[in-house]
Amino acid sequence: MKADPPRPAASGEPLTLLSVVIPARDEEGCLASTIGHLHSTLELHHIPHEIIVVDDGSTDATWSILQGLSPAMPELHPVQTGEPCGFGCAIRRGLEQMTGDAVVIMMADESDDCRDVPTYWNTLRQGYDCVFGSRFMAGGGTRDYPPLKYVLNRMANAFIRLLFRIKLNDTTNAFKAYRSKVIAGCMPLLSLHFNLTVELPLKAICRGYSWTVVPVTWRNRQTGVAKLKIKEMGSRYFFIVMYIWLEKYFSRGDYKVRPDLRK
Template structure:
């Protein structure tokens, strides 16, 4: 049976900390689904546990990211590898509520291209986490919601569902970190495509170690924050951006120099 939703989870040396998170996802996702555990290297400490889960449940797919290291590339690879028409991105740290994956996916099935789990709408909440990061995220989300009409109060949250074909058409330009959620929300807003949100309660991770580096990722977040304020773009224009970015990343072929004796 073809899955209705592909759940993409970038992992990095989670080890056995991945197990409680996966147990909740496998229990709470009721739609026909595949769960892609995307790792950067074969020796990632998550891999043995991912393989064990895959043997026990056919919904689990450990996949090796070949687009380059880092969470952005892992998410890009996972969406490209997804088999379902709806893709949900969630984190391996257990901070997101897996019971909402079905609801987010159903919003996309009803016609939106981005469905966000929102900490900052009525009924949502963020518990724990660095105070500066919380303040900046809330300010960015609410200001974008009121001034650019992006359709969600939580554009920076990574926990979102996407229409898979929409993502593949407009492309993902992010290469640094977790700013993909903001990028795709901003692109949907610029194209005047529908975005919706559901309230969520985000809980700071209890196991393992966070790999989020605010100083490193902040410039990329600011880039897409500014992008959201631009004029309307057509889907064709966004697709052309994707083509230009992909072309710029292609290696320049080396030209053999002829020598004469």
């Protein structure tokens, strides 16, 4: 059977404010630089924005760095979760707080290139509901990707492509852009951990939102430590992928976006 192509853009509503949601745990070494570079890139491109950084459970200076930056940067909104609640949970807190009509989810560790954010914004403005970055297409790339992680990543993405018959080869990367109505249309979100990175794009695709793919670049973190524990996450990824697969093939379209809401 043929693969599902990206769904072309409908004529979307004009966008007025971009929210960038950044989960951060123990990122004192890079957070100020991530926020600073992002903010100046968005200013340079005249993109109205807010930056929501969600810290949960940091034991280093992450929170005090956010407190220090925010008086001079009204666009910055630091959020604390109180009890540590996990990567997916932190992003969901950020999505609840955002006021923009579009959102980019981005990491705090400077792995994602903030220069890709204007590309996301401009592509959303063409009318797409979602814009997915791929590091594995012409124009995209990675630097210092840990070899084991790379192999597991390519296997997981190949599995997802086969299962859903989609032409997207980097579903698992969190760095993606959505119109806010897509986030609302993906409710209820189930993932509390890193599996949210696949729940959002797969649900958006399966529920019928328009999407396209642009090349993005990624480099391994220069400071801090990785929080993704592959052993703990494998079954959670599998759970959410199969959950959405069941929805796609067995729910008879009950959760698909109504065509009048796609405009």
